[in-house]
Amino acid sequence: MKELVFIIFLFFACLVFSQKITVFDAETGKPIESVVVFNKEKSKSGISDENGIIDITEFSKRELLLFSHVTYAEHQVRKEIILANYNNVYLSKHSEQLDEVVLSVFRSKEKRNRIAEQIALITSKDIAKVSPQTSADLLASIPGIKVQKSQSGGGSPVLRGMESNRVLLVVDGVRLNNAIYRKGHLQNSITVSPNILDRTEVVFGPSSVIYGSDALGGVIHYVTKTPKLSKNNAVVKGGLFSRYSSVNTETTNTISAELRFKKWASFTSVSHSNFDDLRMGTTRSHGFDDWGKVPSYSDNLNGNYEEAPTVNDNQNVQRNTGFNQTDVLQKFFVPLSKRTDLKVNIQYSTSSNIPRFDRLTVLKGESLKFAEWYYGPQKRLLISPQLEINPKKKWLEKGVVTLAYQNIEESRIQRKFGSLDKSFREENVRVFSVNGDFKALLAKKRNLEYGFEMVYNDVYSNSYGKVLNIVDGVIQGFNGDFAVQSRYADGGSSYFSSALYLGYRQDLNSKSTLNTGVRLTNTNLTAKWLDEQFIQLPNNDIVLNNKALTATIGYVYKPNRTWQLNALLSSGFRSPNIDDVGKVREKNGNVTVPNIDLKPEYAYNAEIGIQKYFNDRKFRVGANVYYTLLNNYIYRTPFDLTINSEAKTGSEIEFDGEIGNAVANVNKGSAYITGFTISYEGKLYKNLKTSGSVTYTKGESYDLKEPMSSIPPLFGNFELNYTDNSFEAGANLIFNAKKHIKDYNISEGIDNHEETPVINPDAKDEVAKYYGSPSWMTVGVFGRYIVSDSFTLQGNIMNLFDEHYKEFASGISAPGRNFSIALQVNL
Numbered sequence: 156m157k158e159l160v161f162i163i164f165l166f167f168a169c170l171v172f173s174q175k176i177t178v179f180d181a182e183t184g185k186p187i188e189s190v191v192v193f194n195k196e197k198s199k200s201g202i203s204d205e206n207g208i209i210d211i212t213e214f215s216k217r218e219l220l221l222f223s224h225v226t227y228a229e230h231q232v233r234k235e236i237i238l239a240n241y242n243n244v245y246l247s248k249h250s251e252q253l254d255e256v257v258l259s260v261f262r263s264k265e266k267r268n269r270i271a272e273q274i275a276l277i278t279s280k281d282i283a284k285v286s287p288q289t290s291a292d293l294l295a296s297i298p299g300i301k302v303q304k305s306q307s308g309g310g311s312p313v314l315r316g317m318e319s320n321r322v323l324l325v326v327d328g329v330r331l332n333n334a335i336y337r338k339g340h341l342q343n344s345i346t347v348s349p350n351i352l353d354r355t356e357v358v359f360g361p362s363s364v365i366y367g368s369d370a371l372g373g374v375i376h377y378v379t380k381t382p383k384l385s386k387n388n389a390v391v392k393g394g395l396f397s398r399y400s401s402v403n404t405e406t407t408n409t410i411s412a413e414l415r416f417k418k419w420a421s422f423t424s425v426s427h428s429n430f431d432d433l434r435m436g437t438t439r440s441h442g443f444d445d446w447g448k449v450p451s452y453s454d455n456l457n458g459n460y461e462e463a464p465t466v467n468d469n470q471n472v473q474r475n476t477g478f479n480q481t482d483v484l485q486k487f488f489v490p491l492s493k494r495t496d497l498k499v500n501i502q503y504s505t506s507s508n509i510p511r512f513d514r515l516t517v518l519k520g521e522s523l524k525f526a527e528w529y530y531g532p533q534k535r536l537l538i539s540p541q542l543e544i545n546p547k548k549k550w551l552e553k554g555v556v557t558l559a560y561q562n563i564e565e566s567r568i569q570r571k572f573g574s575l576d577k578s579f580r581e582e583n584v585r586v587f588s589v590n591g592d593f594k595a596l597l598a599k600k601r602n603l604e605y606g607f608e609m610v611y612n613d614v615y616s617n618s619y620g621k622v623l624n625i626v627d628g629v630i631q632g633f634n635g636d637f638a639v640q641s642r643y644a645d646g647g648s649s650y651f652s653s654a655l656y657l658g659y660r661q662d663l664n665s666k667s668t669l670n671t672g673v674r675l676t677n678t679n680l681t682a683k684w685l686d687e688q689f690i691q692l693p694n695n696d697i698v699l700n701n702k703a704l705t706a707t708i709g710y711v712y713k714p715n716r717t718w719q720l721n722a723l724l725s726s727g728f729r730s731p732n733i734d735d736v737g738k739v740r741e742k743n744g745n746v747t748v749p750n751i752d753l754k755p756e757y758a759y760n761a762e763i764g765i766q767k768y769f770n771d772r773k774f775r776v777g778a779n780v781y782y783t784l785l786n787n788y789i790y791r792t793p794f795d796l797t798i799n800s801e802a803k804t805g806s807e808i809e810f811d812g813e814i815g816n817a818v819a820n821v822n823k824g825s826a827y828i829t830g831f832t833i834s835y836e837g838k839l840y841k842n843l844k845t846s847g848s849v850t851y852t853k854g855e856s857y858d859l860k861e862p863m864s865s866i867p868p869l870f871g872n873f874e875l876n877y878t879d880n881s882f883e884a885g886a887n888l889i890f891n892a893k894k895h896i897k898d899y900n901i902s903e904g905i906d907n908h909e910e911t912p913v914i915n916p917d918a919k920d921e922v923a924k925y926y927g928s929p930s931w932m933t934v935g936v937f938g939r940y941i942v943s944d945s946f947t948l949q950g951n952i953m954n955l956f957d958e959h960y961k962e963f964a965s966g967i968s969a970p971g972r973n974f975s976i977a978l979q980v981n982l
Contacts, residue, residue, distance in 0.1 A: 175209065175210050176208070176209055176244055177206070177208050177242065177244070178203050178209065178222065178244045178246060179207060179243060181245040183381065183383055183384060183488065184384035184385065184415070185496070186203070186205075186207025186208070187203060187207050187224060187246060188203055188206075188207060189202060189203060189224065190207070190209065190222055190223070190224045191222070191223045192223075193220070193223075194214060194218055194219065195219055195221070199213050199214055201213075211234060214234050216235050216238075217233060217235055219231060219233055220233070220234055222244060224246060227246040228246070228247055230244065230246050230247075268668075268711070268713065269660060269670075269711060270709075270711070270721075271710060271721040271722065272362070272721075272723060272725075273299070273358070273762065273779040274357060274359070275297050275298055275299060275300075276354060276355070276356050276357075277354060282354075282355075283939075283949070284876075284883075284885070284937065286951050286977055288400065288403075288428065289308075289345040289348075290310075290345055290346075290347050290377070291304070291310020291312070291344050292349075293352075294310065294375065295310070296872075297357055298832060298834045298847075298850065298871075299359060299832045299848065300313065301870060301962065305511065305512065305513045306476060306511050306513065306967055307403070307430060307473075307509075307967065308342065308345065308478040308509035309340075309342030309344075309509070310342065311340040311341045311344070312344055312375060313865055314373040314375075315360060315372045315783065315828060315852060316372070316830070316853075316854045316863060317828070318340065318341070318865045319338055320332060320341070320734070320735070321338075321372045322369070322371070322372040322373060322374075323362070323366050323373070324375050325366070326347055326378075326379065326502070326537070327377070327378060327379055327539065327541070328555070328557045328590060328592075329539050329590075330369075330588070330610065331343065331347075333561070333563060333584045333586050333732075334649075334680075334734070335582060335643065335733055336734060338735060338791065338820060338905070339905045342509075342533075343533075343535075345480070346533065347482070347502075347504070348424075348426045348482035348504070350482075351379050351502075352377055352379055352380070353378050353379060353380045353381065355375065356375075356378065357373060358376075359373040359779070359832075360372075360760050360762060360781060360783070361707075361726060361758045362374045362727065364656055364658065364672035364705055364725070365658070365672070367608060367652060367676045368652060368676060368678065368728060368729050369729050371756075379484055379502070380486070381486060381498065382413050382415065382421055382422035382486060382487075383413070383415055384420050384490065385415035387417065389414070389416050390413075390416075391412070391415075392413040392982065393411065393980075393981075394409075394411040394412075394980065395409070395978070395982075396977065396978070397409075397978045398977035399977075400973055400974070400975040401972075401973055401974040402434050402953075402970040402971055402972065403430045403432065403970065404430075404431035405428065405429065405431070405975075406428070406429050407427070407429075409424060409425070409426040409427075420487070420488045421485075421487050421488075422485075423485050424482075424483070424485075427479070427482075428480050428481075429477075430478055431477045432474050433473045434471055434472050434970070434971050435447055435473060435959055436954055436957045436968070436969070436970075436972065437471055437957050437971060438957045438958050441930075441931065443912040446959075447959060447961060449472065449473055449516065450467055450470055451464040451465060451466055451467055451523060452465055452467050452475055453465070453475065453523055453525065453527065453572070454474075455526040455570070456508070456510055456527060456529055459630075460625055460629060462572075463522075464572070471971070473512060475515050476510065476512050476967065477510075478508070480504065480505070480506040482502075482503070483503040483504070484500075484502050486498065495542065495544050497543075498543070500539040500540075500541065501538050501539075502535070502536070503536050504533070504535045506533045508529045509530040510530075511528045511529055511530060512967050513907070513910070513966025513967060516966075524571060525570070525571055525572065526570050526571060526574075527568060527569055528569040528570075529569075530565060530566065531564075531566030531567070533565050534562075535563050537559065538559070539558060541555060541556070541557045541558075542555070542557075543555050549596075549597070550595045550603075551593055551594075551595060552594050553593070553594050554606075555590075555591075555593075556592075557590040557592075558589050559586070559587070559588045559590075560586070562583070562586075563582075563584040564583050564584075566580060566582065567579075567580045569811075570623075571811075574812075575623040575625065576621075576622055576623075576637060576812075577620065577621050577622070577623060577633075578618070578620045578639045578811060579619050579620070579621070579639070580616075580617075580639065580642045582614065582615070582616050582617075582642060583615045583617075584613070584615075585613045586610065586611070586613075587610070588608070588609065588611070589607075589609050590606065591608075592604070600661060601660075602658075602659070603657075604656075604659070604660070605655075605656065605658070606656055607653075608654045609651075609653045611649070612648075612650040612651070613647075614647065614648040614650070614733055615647060616642055616643035616647075617641065617645070618640060618641035618642065620637035620638065620639040621637075622635035622637065640686075640689040642738060643682070643733055643734070643737055643738060643739075644697075644733070644737050645684060645685050646684055646695075647682075647683060648681065648682040648683075648733045648737065649679075649680070649681050649682075650678070650680050650732055651678070651679045651680075652677065652730070653677050654674055656673065656674035657672065658671065658673075659672065666712060666713050666714060667710065667711060668710070669708075669710055670708065670711070671706075672706065672707045672708075673704065673705070673706045674705050675702070675703075675704050676702070676705070676728070676730075677700070677702050678699075678730040679698075679699070680698070680700075680732070680733065680736065681697065681699075682696075682736065683697070689810075690748060690808070692749060697736065697751045699753075701730045701754070703728040705725075706726055707726070708723070709721065709722065709725075710722045710723075716768070717767060717769065718767055719764075719765070719767075720765055721762075721763065721765075721779075722762075722763055723760070723762045723763075724760070726757065726758065727760070728756065729758075729789075731753040731754070731755065731820075735789060735820050736749060736750060736753050739810070741810045741811065741815055743904055745815055745904060746815040746816065746817055746818065747820075748817050748818070753821070754787055754822050756785060757786045757787055758785055758786075759784045759786070760782070760784075762779060762781035763779070764777065764778065764780075765777060773838045774836070774838055775835060775837050776834075777833070778833045778834075779831060781830060781831070782827065782829045783827065784826075785825060785826045785827065786824075786825050787822045787824075788822070788825070788826050789820050790859075790903065791818050791819070791902075791903045791905075792902065792903075793806050793816060793817065793818055794806070794818055794819035794821065823856065824856070824859075825858060826854065826855065826856035826858075826863055827854065827855060827857065828852065828854035829853055830850065830851050830853060831851055832848055832850045832851075833849050834846070834849075835847055835848075843877055844876045844877075844878070845873075845875045847871065847873035848871050849870075849871035850869070850870055851869050852867055854866045862897075862899060863900060864900040864903045865964065866898070868891060868894035869891075870889075870890065870891045870892065872887060872889045872890070873887065874888075875887075880941075881940060882939070882940050882941075883938065883939040884936070884937065884938040884939070886936045887936075887937075888932065888933070889932065889935070890931070890932040891928075891932070893927060894963055895927045896922050896925045896926060896927035897922055897927075899925075901921050905964065906963075907965070908925050908927075909925065910961060910966050911927050911928055911929075912925070912926040912929065913926070928961070929960065931960035933955070933956070934954075934955045934956060935951065935952060935955055936951070937950065937951040945981050945982060946979070947978070947979040947981075948976070948977070949978075949979070950975065950977075951973070951974075951976075952972070952973070952974055953970065953972070953975070954973060957971045957972040958971075
């Protein structure tokens with residue numbers, strides 16, 4: 156009997172005195188296995204089981220516990236605080252120690268201090284502080300990135316002197332680049348709302364080993380918000396974000412709802428933005444009084460009919476720049492088992508008609524050329540189930556299989572003054588893809604990464620013309636039809652790519668890490684032209700097959716806790732897509748025509764990076780220097796083509812009733828792009844943070860001895876922030892050096908040199924006629940106040956001194972002084 160009483164006493168004593176805690180992922184709410192906990196002296200330790208549970212009975216009440224895991228930032232907390240927090244500990248992928256930040260841009264999560272490439276990260280907190288109107292404005296705030304704009308509803312990011320289809324956009328592991336991403340300037344980056352983003356990660360330089368074709372300048376990876384699980388009771392959270400901006404009377408409203416349950420979770424977000432005409436700055440420090448002003452505009456874009464341009468009563472307001480956009484995100488998170496998770500990601504983005512401002516200001520003689528030129532609603536649908544597995548096997552530690560279906564619609568509508576003929580060009584792209592990305596832990600600090608990718612693009616291109624029916628100065632439908640040349644092959648096009656990749660990452664010792672990888676990619680392109688009324692090709696059926704083997708090797712050396720040295724050799728390639736090979740369009744008197752003999756372009760990159768850490772690694776100063784050699788690079792140049800079924804070649808072609816010079820994308824020899832970025836970020840003191848960067852880029856072709864297109868001038872930014880409990884305030888300075896006209900690429904036309912100030916109107920030589928891009932500098936301030944756990948107010952003043960300027964190669968002037976106020980409500 157005494158023995159039984161003693162056993163019962165011990166049982167209840169264990170229940171009372173045994174102290175077990177659970178470690179959770181702060182992002183998903185799932186328990187974390189294999190988390191090591193120890194005290195400062197490392198005399199006591201424990202490890203979490205498959206349910207995330209650790210027994211911390213042996214630690215004293217006031218003892219400081221340190222939690223460590225390979226994919227999470229180190230966490231420190233006293234035991235008494237854990238017990239007061241219902242015995243729960245939450246680990247995050249982010250840390251104030253800048254080299255501990257975990258990135259997912261390399262398909263599998265990896266710490267910054269094991270990566271040789273130049274990278275940048277902007278979190279949801281940073282996004283809230285920047286308060287960007289579009290994701291293009293968000294990208295413009297990232298060190299090392301410039302953004303070109305042809306109209307208000309767009310933005311083309313430039314990384315290391317490359318843009319458009321040489322930069323890869325990715326959202327939640329799915330590539331956004333499709334078969335009609337063009338050379339020049341793209342506007343697709345705005346189809347992901349910044350209000351649905353958890354973070355944005357950027358890797359600079361050729362990244363074709365992980366991502367395949369297109370990633371020559373780098374990769375921009377948007378990561379959207381993911382719902383969390385609830386440990387016990389169901390939790391419902393709601394959110395409201397509302398912002399007003401004065402410079403274009405912007406109103407943005409985002410409503411979100413998160414449902415948290417023990418076995419599944421859901422996140423829903425609906426965002427709508429409305430933008431009116433954009434006002435430019437009025438302080439003209441550059442000295443050009445009329446540059447960029449809009450004396451007249453076309454009042455024909457909203458169902459009106461005006462035979463002549465309309466006088467602009469305020470020339471600093473850029474008429475025909477307004478548009479609206481709606482973005483929807485629905486994400487489900489379902490843990491199928493302890494080692495398997497399912498995420499279902501549904502995204503939809505649509506817009507109103509978006510006027511092409513730079514085309515609507517083109518002159519023909521002394522008057523405007525176009526009465527109408529606008530993009531139809533830009534629509535993007537993404538449906539992507541993603542399966543995450545964690546079998547914990549030797550050759551398969553964990554992996555992710557991502558399926559995706561995308562449907563993209565875009566169109567271009569235009570009509571000239573003095574004509575009733577209105578042309579329509581419509582494109583629809585359906586993209587089917589599957590990715591498998593897997594990771595094996597061969598030994599401690601030795602990772603093997605491998606995977607596959609298959610992407611199929613189905614492109615449909617349609618075109619037609621309608622003749623307006625005008626009755627008493629009012630449009631009464633149409634009274635006729637006419638033929639219009641389609642933008643792409645009217646018989647349909649397809650683009651298929653498949654790839655296998657293998658990567659290896661090993662810590663050679665406590666001070667150095669080796670990164671290597673190789674990828675084999677195969678691409679197949681087909682296109683068929685039916686209508687030969689406008690252009691006759693040597694062969695109406697095109698079939699292109701290309702293969703490429705790309706590789707990378709990187710080395711990270713950390714001689715001590717405060718220094719990190721990176722060295723990297725990498726290669727990349729870009730296989731010609733349907734836009735490269737088979738596009739027909741006109742710009743500034745040049746008509747781009749198909750070239751069925753185009754071949755892939757290759758990039759070979761070498762770079763060195765240096766990072767110096769201070770203040771317990773909470774402050775970083777870094778520099779990256781690179782040299783990229785382009786071989787077989789694609790270049791737009793005058794082109795001979797058989798025209799209108801006549802057996803002759805020439806350099807002129809008729810397009811939309813006008814004669815233009817025929818140009819095409821062709822392969823050239825070799826060129827280089829080189830440059831550097833110097834940056835710093837971190838804490839100066841407890842409440843004071845700062846960041847800044849300076850980026851320089853230069854590019855020139857070896858064979859043509861011409862500047863490369865899309866090379867921005869020297870640019871940078873500096874920022875200072877103060878935070879004190881519920882209050883935050885800061886200021887920033889953004890600057891851009893002058894780009895001389897002699898440094899522009901005139902022949903391709905991508906740099907838009909005609910958008911710079913005219914200094915000699917009578918000059919026949921373009922270099923003598925135009926000034927180039929003037930230097931500029933702006934100052935901005937912001938403040939944020941957390942009223943309560945539920946309410947946050949934020950105010951921004953951008954371009955404080957109302958400077959007038961244009962971003963390099965942009966067809967629209969930048970916003971003038973802008974006052975914005977935002978309210979964030981969390982329920």
